[in-house]
Amino acid sequence: MTFTPHGKHLIAGEWVAGDATFSSSPAHGTAHDFSVGTPDHVDAAAQAAEEAFWSYSQTTRKDRAAFLHRIADEIEARGEAITEIGMQESGLPEGRLQGERGRTIGQLLLFADHILKGDYLDQRHDSALPDRAPAPRPDLKMVQRPIGPVAVFGASNFPLAFSTAGGDTAAALAAGCPVVVKGHSAHPGTGEIVAEAIHAAIRACGIHPGTFSLIQGSKRDVGTTLVQHPLIKAVGFTGSLGGGRTLFDLCASRPEPIPFFGELGSVNPMFLLPDALSNRGAAIAVGWAGSLTIGAGQFCTNPGIAVLIDGQDADAFVTAAAEALGKVDSQTMLTDGIAQAYRIGRDRIAGTSGVREVLATSCEGRQATPNLYETDAQTWLNSRTLREEVFGPLGIVVRAKNCGQMVEIAKRLEGQLTCTLHIDDADTAVAQILMPVLERKAGRVLANGFATGVEVADSMVHSGPYPASTNFGHTSVGTLSIRRFLRPVCYQNMPEALLPR
Numbered sequence: 001m002t003f004t005p006h007g008k009h010l011i012a013g014e015w016v017a018g019d020a021t022f023s024s025s026p027a028h029g030t031a032h033d034f035s036v037g038t039p040d041h042v043d044a045a046a047q048a049a050e051e052a053f054w055s056y057s058q059t060t061r062k063d064r065a066a067f068l069h070r071i072a073d074e075i076e077a078r079g080e081a082i083t084e085i086g087m088q089e090s091g092l093p094e095g096r097l098q099g100e101r102g103r104t105i106g107q108l109l110l111f112a113d114h115i116l117k118g119d120y121l122d123q124r125h126d127s128a129l130p131d132r133a134p135a136p137r138p139d140l141k142m143v144q145r146p147i148g149p150v151a152v153f154g155a156s157n158f159p160l161a162f163s164t165a166g167g168d169t170a171a172a173l174a175a176g177c178p179v180v181v182k183g184h185s186a187h188p189g190t191g192e193i194v195a196e197a198i199h200a201a202i203r204a205c206g207i208h209p210g211t212f213s214l215i216q217g218s219k220r221d222v223g224t225t226l227v228q229h230p231l232i233k234a235v236g237f238t239g240s241l242g243g244g245r246t247l248f249d250l251c252a253s254r255p256e257p258i259p260f261f262g263e264l265g266s267v268n269p270m271f272l273l274p275d276a277l278s279n280r281g282a283a284i285a286v287g288w289a290g291s292l293t294i295g296a297g298q299f300c301t302n303p304g305i306a307v308l309i310d311g312q313d314a315d316a317f318v319t320a321a322a323e324a325l326g327k328v329d330s331q332t333m334l335t336d337g338i339a340q341a342y343r344i345g346r347d348r349i350a351g352t353s354g355v356r357e358v359l360a361t362s363c364e365g366r367q368a369t370p371n372l373y374e375t376d377a378q379t380w381l382n383s384r385t386l387r388e389e390v391f392g393p394l395g396i397v398v399r400a401k402n403c404g405q406m407v408e409i410a411k412r413l414e415g416q417l418t419c420t421l422h423i424d425d426a427d428t429a430v431a432q433i434l435m436p437v438l439e440r441k442a443g444r445v446l447a448n449g450f451a452t453g454v455e456v457a458d459s460m461v462h463s464g465p466y467p468a469s470t471n472f473g474h475t476s477v478g479t480l481s482i483r484r485f486l487r488p489v490c491y492q493n494m495p496e497a498l499l500p501r
């Protein structure tokens with residue numbers, strides 16, 4: 001089944017064309033025209049979302065679970081067409097798009113199960129103590145309630161699982177919040193067909209059409225108007241530090257500030273402790289090369305830095321990593337802009353004094369090939385550039401003089417999504433010194449693994465101190481992410497008939 005996009009926005013159940021259009025720039029296949037979103041489209045979608053909130057927020061958990069199931073079914077029914085247009089627009093391979101569709105459906109079903117269990121409501125009850133002295137205690141009941149319309153910015157690097165019907169949308173809809181998606185301009189056709197699936201589910205389940213809207217974008221005023229719209233009550237975002245920070249600041253400076261749940265940049269350092277390095281450095285190097293280059297390195301959990309102690313074992317690790325990376329073919333990046341940003345980042349690292357080139361490859365256009373550099377701990381500590389994310393398959397090995405310098409590096413890290421320890425038994429004492437530092441720095445700390453591949457589960461935390469995310473108390477992956485779109489309400493002496501269903 002081939003899908004030809006019509007290029008319109010979906011606003012409150014209607015496909016709406018704009019006056020102007022922009023052209024998609026697929027990695028391969030035919031470009032299509034899409035309507036350019038405007039502040040008027042944003043206003044119409046936000047008004048409809050607010051209207052929908054009054055009925056959608058009052059739906060039962062069972063009804064919302066059925067709705068999430070139906071969205072999953074509608075996506076699956078369009079599976080082949082979604083994969084086809086997703087591959088064209090993103091340049092990602094078929095297997096990856098199929099896997100991402102499975103993940104997207106899995107997230108919707110996970111949230112359906114999660115809300116049916118009801119634990120997320122965190123219900124509390126302090127019974128009345130009418131005879132308590134000196135003052136009686138009223139009857140207090142607390143429950144989490146949906147916050148209102150939520151804006152979602154689709155991510156370029158996950159056209160399905162972090163976009164139109166991705167984790168943010170699934171969490172918000174599960175919570176009882178209508179969603180307005182700002183489609184990513186890198187995959188507008190993929191966004192359109194997934195929006196079509198949600199639209200079909202809305203009709204099938206008899207949900208208010210304002211519960212979901214998609215506004216296609218290529219102009220910044222769609223995003224800026226959306227986060228400042230007075231009816232929008234929270235924002236979910238995955239993308240660049242620069243874009244995320246701009247939108248975060250706009251949310252904070254509104255007359256009524258709202259939470260901006262931004263998942264931004266991270267270099268995801270790995271610390272290779274001496275015994276692990278000595279016993280299995282070459283195997284870790286091969287695993288690292290795989291993690292660093294999967295999906296052309298376009299993962300927020302890409303482990304960009306390996307910290308180890310200088311010496312022969314470090315030399316062997318670098319040689320093994322270079323050999324493994326040297327075998328990786330060039331890969332297509334998500335957009336021309338991201339490919340260009342990768343080369344700029346690479347040149348910035350290569351041009352930093354004290355950095356040595358280990359594997360330097362050249363690539364053109366939308367292609368990317370791996371690059372590997374190494375430096376000493378002092379150079380890394382002195383250079384802000386070396387601590388910044390390069391989005392793509394680029395690794396830096398940092399050679400420390402001793403374990404003390406490793407701890408110094410850990411302390412200098414900015415907030416991270418992940419930090420990883422490679423450890424064997426004899427490394428435990430050093431690892432115990434590093435752990436209190438790493439757990440202050442990252443949302444997820446791993447032992448003997450690689451950070452790419454984020455399990456969607458109850459215990460997952462995909463977040464971290466700034467700049468990894470703008471709100472370290474939450475996560476954008478896993479069932480805990482629903483808490484972003486809820487707020488606690490206390491009901492004092494409230495008759496049963498007036499409590500939420």
Ligand code: NAP
Nearest residue numbers: 156184185218220223224239240243246264265300341391
């Ligand atoms: P992005 O440029 O931050 O864009 C993300 C979304 O925000 C897009 O919808 C974009 O609109 C919008 N946006 C960005 N800046 C804005 C602004 N100032 N005002 C209003 N809207 C704005 O991210 P990207 O396109 O996904 O990738 C670009 C860079 O982001 C990459 O090179 C990489 O460094 C980083 N990145 C990081 C992660 C991560 O998980 N850490 C993931 C993806 C990308 P348009 O569609 O109109 O551009």
